[in-house]
Amino acid sequence: MAYTNYQHWKTTPLGDTIVPHLSVIIPAYNEAERIVPSIGAIASYICDLGFDWELIIADDGSKDNTVALVEELGLANARVLRAAKNGGKGSAVKRGMLAARGRYRLFADADNSTPIEEVSKLLAKVDGSQAPRYDIAIGSRAAEGAQESNKSLLRRIFSGGLRMMVKYVLGINVRDTQCGFKLYTAEAAQRLHHAQTMMGFSFDLEVLYLAAKYGYTIAEVPVSWIDAPGSKVNPTKEAKRFIKDMAAIKRNDWRGAYAS
């Protein structure tokens, strides 16, 4: 039974009239080596959940053969959004979120660092099956009950002063802002990613800042996280960028750039 779900999803396009229950967006920059097993795990798990869904690979100007590799898989309900040049993770997530058609929209890192099975916990927070109902559910490696193996680089950058700044400068009341596993309702995704101006890794901060500003409710959900080797992040460069971008977020807001 289960495998037939996958086969059906793999071969039969949903068509334009059906609104997918879920869109899964994978931002991908030079992921030829890591992405196919992740797609397999995602497809297997989500197909078993039994609802209509679409997969979006938001390429970010990959210089390897990520795009061709994914297109050759021939998955009827997967789309590749190709970018001519590298714009940063934020740009890829933004394009993916705005192109998505799903009622709920998840972005997940290409390395399956947060196992896809965790999406069910996030879905329960936004789909009304559990009260209270939230607009956004974000994976968290800091919340009670989270399991983390092999701390990721960005997490380590964020463990010190930077996290205090996020809290006291931006007023973001979220313990783990950077987890690459976040789920939004269609409405929140449209509004937030439309307003998003940051294209690097700090887009997460900006989007969470905007979420609070626009009055969306956020559930922080403990998830497990197994960091995969193969990160392309330069920590010193990114730490500086985060500080600059936090200032930019405040400045944008004062100037009214985020006015609804």
Place this chain on the structure above:
Amino acid sequence: MTVIEEFHPDYLTLHLDGRFDAHETPQVRQSLATHTPKNVHINLEKVTFLDSAALATLVQAMKNCRERGGDVVLCNMPQPVRIIFELTRLDKAFKIINTVHDATQH
């Protein structure tokens, strides 16, 4: 991931349990390097995910066994593992038996 070794007269079985990724490949590689078996059965029944490093380890094991005149046999693939093998086309390269959820497999 846990690896349990089970010795048979003419093959070694490795029972894997958990997420088989780059952090776990050394223990599988080490087990195979220690016993240098001609034939290996790898029981994937409890494997939840394999990444590209795990796949590369299995391919290398297959090459080594074939050089010794034996082979790697993959057993009891759960659905996610099976789909990962199909998408990477490695299902064509390996001998696979008792695939779960399947009647049509060769």
